[in-house]
Amino acid sequence: MGTVFSFDVRGGEPEAVRAALAAAVAELHVVDEVFSTYRPDSQISRLAQGVLTVDECDPEVAEVLELCAEAERLSDGWFSSTYAGSVDPTGIVKGWSVERAALLLVEAGASGVSVNGGGDVQMYGVPGPHRPWRVGVADPLRPGGLAAVVSAAGVDRLAVATSGSAERGTHIVDPRTGRSAVTDLVAVTVVGPRITWADAWATAAFAMGSREGLAWLESLPDVEALLITAGDEVRCTGGLADRLG
Structure with missing residues (x-):
């Protein structure tokens, strides 16, 4: 997937947790083999x-394709x-x-889990x-x-996920044009229960831009967000303050 994963695991029976950690790492390698768009022999490339x-x-x-279809529907096509x-x-x-x-x-009995994939974090x-677990959001x-x-x-x-142009440049595509998204934003951080959706919502909201993106994120249940514009303006959803600390 072209990124670095890190694990912070607390509690549980050591042998069971070690086995689960090994299984998780092996599963990530399989996911890369199946879904990498950079591998011509991956299943997604061959599809x-x-x-x-x-x-x-x-x-x-x-x-995964069903999840994508759901994300596209809920974002009115801004996720593609x-x-x-x-x-x-x-x-x-x-x-x-x-x-x-x-x-x-978690299923192996760990009492505390934080998995970070390229800056997108799922905590239990x-x-x-x-x-509590705490995650710093880069400026x-x-x-x-x-x-x-x-x-x-x-x-x-x-879960905490961030999409933006500061580190990787203009890599987010506007689904309407098929070209790099032209937006007033430099970063969108989404906070919610599941990283699967937080990551997708951050990407979609970035493509929308600050005004439409913030309004849409406000409409989603159990979601809070922080948006930063190229003009150094910070915008956030109404309940984000309750998740800061």
């Missing part, structure tokens, strides 16, 4: 080429699973794979007694600085 059908792919391919006319579920695969990896560790439980206009710190205090699971 795009017309060499394979969805039914001939692993069941996870159909699952196609690029240059070919199937490309990249916008949801990373978050989906992070969430799956975290769940493997707590890292210690009376200590896209001030390298090395923080725009906010998100806290998972009071909830059993929380």
